[in-house]
Amino acid sequence: MFLYFDTDKSGWCVDSSDVMFDVVVVGAGPIGLVLSNYLGKFGVKTLLVEKNSSTVSEPRAVSIDDESLRAIQGINLAETVIGSLMPDYGSCYQSPTGSVFAKVSPNTREYGYPRRNGVHQDVLEKQLKDGLEQYSNVETWFNHQLTSFSEVEDGVELSLQSADGQVKSVKCRYLCASDGASSFIRKTLNVVMEGDTYGENWLIIDIENTKDTFRDTRVFCDPSRPGISLPGPKGTRRFEFMLLKGETNEEVLAEENVRKLLRDHGPDEHAVIRRKTVYTFHARVARDWKHGRIALLGDAAHLTPPFAGQGMNSGVRDSHNYAWKLAQVALGRLGPKILDTYPVERKPHAQSLVDMAVKMGHVMMPLSKPTAFFTRLFFRALAIYPPAQSYITQMKYKPKPRFNEGFFVPDGHKLRNTIVGRMFIQPMVESSQAPTQKQLLDNFLSDGFTLLSYSTTPETLLKRVNGKFVDTLKVDSVCITPKSVLLSAEDNPRSQLRDINGDIEKTLKAYGECVLLLRPDRYVAAVFTPESVERVNREVDTLVEATW
Ligand SMILES: Cc1cc2nc3c(=O)[nH]c(=O)nc-3n(C[C@H](O)[C@H](O)[C@H](O)COP(=O)(O)OP(=O)(O)OC[C@H]3O[C@@H](n4cnc5c(N)ncnc54)[C@H](O)[C@@H]3O)c2cc1C
Numbered sequence: 001m002f003l004y005f006d007t008d009k010s011g012w013c014v015d016s017s018d019v020m021f022d023v024v025v026v027g028a029g030p031i032g033l034v035l036s037n038y039l040g041k042f043g044v045k046t047l048l049v050e051k052n053s054s055t056v057s058e059p060r061a062v063s064i065d066d067e068s069l070r071a072i073q074g075i076n077l078a079e080t081v082i083g084s085l086m087p088d089y090g091s092c093y094q095s096p097t098g099s100v101f102a103k104v105s106p107n108t109r110e111y112g113y114p115r116r117n118g119v120h121q122d123v124l125e126k127q128l129k130d131g132l133e134q135y136s137n138v139e140t141w142f143n144h145q146l147t148s149f150s151e152v153e154d155g156v157e158l159s160l161q162s163a164d165g166q167v168k169s170v171k172c173r174y175l176c177a178s179d180g181a182s183s184f185i186r187k188t189l190n191v192v193m194e195g196d197t198y199g200e201n202w203l204i205i206d207i208e209n210t211k212d213t214f215r216d217t218r219v220f221c222d223p224s225r226p227g228i229s230l231p232g233p234k235g236t237r238r239f240e241f242m243l244l245k246g247e248t249n250e251e252v253l254a255e256e257n258v259r260k261l262l263r264d265h266g267p268d269e270h271a272v273i274r275r276k277t278v279y280t281f282h283a284r285v286a287r288d289w290k291h292g293r294i295a296l297l298g299d300a301a302h303l304t305p306p307f308a309g310q311g312m313n314s315g316v317r318d319s320h321n322y323a324w325k326l327a328q329v330a331l332g333r334l335g336p337k338i339l340d341t342y343p344v345e346r347k348p349h350a351q352s353l354v355d356m357a358v359k360m361g362h363v364m365m366p367l368s369k370p371t372a373f374f375t376r377l378f379f380r381a382l383a384i385y386p387p388a389q390s391y392i393t394q395m396k397y398k399p400k401p402r403f404n405e406g407f408f409v410p411d412g413h414k415l416r417n418t419i420v421g422r423m424f425i426q427p428m429v430e431s432s433q434a435p436t437q438k439q440l441l442d443n444f445l446s447d448g449f450t451l452l453s454y455s456t457t458p459e460t461l462l463k464r465v466n467g468k469f470v471d472t473l474k475v476d477s478v479c480i481t482p483k484s485v486l487l488s489a490e491d492n493p494r495s496q497l498r499d500i501n502g503d504i505e506k507t508l509k510a511y512g513e514c515v516l517l518l519r520p521d522r523y524v525a526a527v528f529t530p531e532s533v534e535r536v537n538r539e540v541d542t543l544v545e546a547t548w
Helices: 030-042 066-073 078-082 121-134 184-188 249-253 255-264 311-330 336-364 369-382 386-393 458-464 503-507 533-545
Strands: 002-006 011-015 020-026 046-049 063-065 091-094 100-104 116-118 138-141 144-152 155-162 167-177 193-208 217-220 227-231 237-242 272-286 294-296 428-431 434-440 450-454 476-481 496-498 514-518 524-528
Touching (some): 030 121, 063 311, 144 167, 193 249, 272 336, 458 533
Parallel strands (some): 020 167
Antiparallel strands (some): 144 155, 155 167, 428 434
16 A cells, blocks of 8 residues: 655655565665565566665675675676676785785685685676666665554564655565665664674775786775775775874865875875775674574674675675575575574674674774884784784684584584585586587576585485475476596486586595585575485475575
8 A cells, every 4th residue: 555645735645556576675785676676587576765866876896705796696697797896805904114024815716706805896786786777576765764663463564755755655574774774674674783883984995097006905904094005996095094093084084194004004005095084994794694594694683893895795694594495485485484584594604704794804904113013023924824814814714604503404414524415615616518618606596495416426416316396495406427437418317516626526525426405696595425325315305494
């Protein structure tokens, strides 16, 4: 039912048409946009609501990681997004004299993409918004603000006010709050944000046409003025400087001060400034991420200091995790209890990234000269021991995409070594249908659940994976052979893949030949080995039944 203000009649009118959606997403920031793209792809009837007239125009996030790019690959936008990135850069941690005491330069492509990439959030949001145009099942209402909502027995009723004063009532089965740091939905639900207020103020300066040709992030670990300089796409550069005790926003934003900071930190004193502003960063996580039919995602659920460049990336993981669960419920394949696994899986991981950012802040913002000296000494000592050096350079300190609890069947391996509950790697593979073209694994996977059979004769074990779940979840299957197997398009009824670099063989060393049940978000839900296949068939069936 719509209530709207009719200017001709000068009064409020009621449009009695019922507007019912499976899902309403509030907030068209990067998190709501990724979520809506996924819901569009999965065929879920969705409404995306945004109070502003367009996506953001000012730069915010400047770093996107490999996991987010894999999520974006899943909505067919990887090529578009990668085309406007500054891919694959590292970090150099510098002492006040400019000497480099620690380097981060990850060269892994574990999930298919470089681990750190420069991005413009405003460009990314526009690309994600354009991506929605391909889905007739997603409506996008900009200039509409959520003003009230209430949960009823079979859904959530919402009141939306448009910029011209019309009030519209809509109803949905599930409401997603991706409405940002000051989330109206979170506040209305009285959900507490836990953790330190932190509250560091940082001056952000975005410039164009940088003269600094250095490709990595420079981290100025200087107690007298901690700061960062990050390269961005198309000759842009971001500077971030911590405000010192007693400094006011007006003082640091003054033109003279900004130019001096640029002069002291590279060759960009006279650069064109696109934006300068002061931000306060927080390290806080919402206590409850789900309230009945309502879930919090992105900044509405967690706020992280910028040192790890993970605020948006963590939020993209939320969308990637929750979208397929909503879709499975909307399609009637899984019961609504699957939605309860969203906070169980995502909250501890998001918390671990906030904790990592806080720790990185201690390195970047040493409180005194002696602390700065000992921090540098510590990192220089680590560099002598190769495993410790690789821990830093390869970013092994970054929490892995894995869950301790959630929608998967534990396989008895120790938490550190198990493959289940983890995002599966994304290596390059070769297909029997096009042996000369090497492609990323996900390009051969469907949008839903997939059985990935790895063996010299992958069809054999695959036939024994025959639990009820195969039909219930409409599971697709893909066969992949070790590197040493000669693929033949004629002999195989379907496309077979080959593990051309031996990455899968290495990852599955502890299992040998096996079939993996991959979730739509590419996490491993179960492993079937020749010895365990009957038992795991039963256990996956039980897992699926338990969602009802
Ligand atoms: C200076 C800066 C640098 C950063 N750098 C990085 C980085 O390098 N890497 C990284 O990963 N992250 C970074 N971040 C964090 C990143 O920008 C945020 O985590 C990200 O924008 C969160 O996305 P979101 O969609 O959750 O929220 P938002 O982007 O805030 O979007 C929320 C949307 O909801 C809308 N909305 C709010 N209330 C309503 C309502 N009642 N009705 C309708 N619409 C509503 C808002 O208008 C807004 O468009 C940075 C942030 C800042 C400020």
